[in-house]
Amino acid sequence: MSTLSEALIAITTHPPQRREGDRDALTRMIAVLLEEAGVSDVAGAIDAIHDASLTGARAIADASTIDFLNVLRSSAPRIPPRVAATIKHLGQWVADFEDGQAERLDEPGRSTQSLRDGLASIKGVGRRTADALVLHALARPAFPLDRGTYRILVRHGWLDVTADYDEAHDLVVHAAGGSPDALAAAEQTFTDVARRHCRVQAPRCAGCPLEPFLPEGGALEIDG
Ligand code: SF4
Numbered sequence: 001m002s003t004l005s006e007a008l009i010a011i012t013t014h015p016p017q018r019r020e021g022d023r024d025a026l027t028r029m030i031a032v033l034l035e036e037a038g039v040s041d042v043a044g045a046i047d048a049i050h051d052a053s054l055t056g057a058r059a060i061a062d063a064s065t066i067d068f069l070n071v072l073r074s075s076a077p078r079i080p081p082r083v084a085a086t087i088k089h090l091g092q093w094v095a096d097f098e099d100g101q102a103e104r105l106d107e108p109g110r111s112t113q114s115l116r117d118g119l120a121s122i123k124g125v126g127r128r129t130a131d132a133l134v135l136h137a138l139a140r141p142a143f144p145l146d147r148g149t150y151r152i153l154v155r156h157g158w159l160d161v162t163a164d165y166d167e168a169h170d171l172v173v174h175a176a177g178g179s180p181d182a183l184a185a186a187e188q189t190f191t192d193v194a195r196r197h198c199r200v201q202a203p204r205c206a207g208c209p210l211e212p213f214l215p216e217g218g219a220l221e222i223d224g
Contacts, residue, residue, distance in 0.1 A: 002213040004158045004175040011193075011209045012185040026057055026094060026102035028137035030087055034076070035136075036129055037083045044075035057100045060091030086124035093122045105138055112140045127165055135187070141178040143169050144187060148194025152210065155203055155219040 023031070027046060034042045052071045054060050060068065069084035097118065098104045105115065115138060120130035134142035145168050153159035158175075159168055176182040189209070197208035203219045205211050 001157060001215050004153070004156075004171065005177075007156075007210060007213040008175055008182065008186050010213070012182065012189045024102060025105045025137065026060075026091070029090060029102070029133050032133050032137045033083065033087055033090070033129070034072075034079075036132055037079060039076045039079060039083075041075055045072055045079075048072065048075045057091040057094035057098070057102055060088055061095045063088065082124060086122070089123045090125070093118070112142065115140060116142055127169075131169065135180055135183055139180045141173050141176075141180055141183060143172040143176075143183050145169050145172065146191070146194075147200075148198060149187075149190040151200070151203075151222060152190055152194060152198050154222050155198065156210065156213060157215045157220055161222060 023046075030049065031042050031046060034045050039045055048071050049055070049060075054063055054068065054071065063071075065081065065085055065088060068088055069079070069081050072079050072084055072087075094100060094102045094105075104110075112134065115134050116127075116130055119125055119133050120127045122130075125133070128144045128146060131142040132144040134140045135144060145165060149172070150159070150168060153168060153171065154161050159171055163171075172186060173183065176186055193208060193210055197204045197210075205214060205219055
């Protein structure tokens with residue numbers, strides 16, 4: 001049976017988009033939260049936050065949720081209130097645990113696991129979004145595992161159906177050699193494959209980029 005590492009090397013050919021390096025860590029994390037919420041004009045929303053002088057963790061934490069929501073809605077009219085609340089919780093977390101200095105999250109000596117755990121403890125974030133922040137905003141080896149990727153891993157026999165989030169996460173990070181670029185590319189590929197081929201009801205393996213990596217006998221059943 002092909003390994004997950006072999007499949008990743010073969011199918012992840014497109015270079016991932018890199019987050020702008022001139023943005024500070026807090027702005028990069030806010031951008032990821034906005035992208036996760038489906039905001040199309042992330043740059044416009046970031047500009048609106050900065051134009052309102054909400055540029056630091058404490059300023060964001062101290063703003064009222066309704067005021068902050070209105071700032072976001074000036075460029076993203078349909079953004080739900082929970083996104084504004086989550087960004088404020090992020091600001092509060094940076095203010096409380098990083099002395100308001102988000103740039104400390106970029107320090108090379110910080111442990112990736114402690115960053116994952118800390119960000120996952122923020123109200124409204126959770127493990128998957130925390131891993132998106134760690135990977136895309138902090139350029140650390142983490143993998144934001146979603147249900148589509150989980151289906152692919154199980155159907156190929158790379159992951160047991162009883163595996164928990166962290167087991168699946170660690171499997172992908174290890175298979176990608178701990179490279180943030182490879183992990184970002186893998187996320188892009190898995191998301192696309194799950195949407196176009198590896199549907200919930202039944203996999204459409206014919207023509208799928210991962211078809212050459214199926215186990216003998218084809219895709220495994222997901223009964224869990
Ligand atoms: S559709 Fe088939 S080949 Fe493609 S990822 Fe799913 S199980 Fe694998």
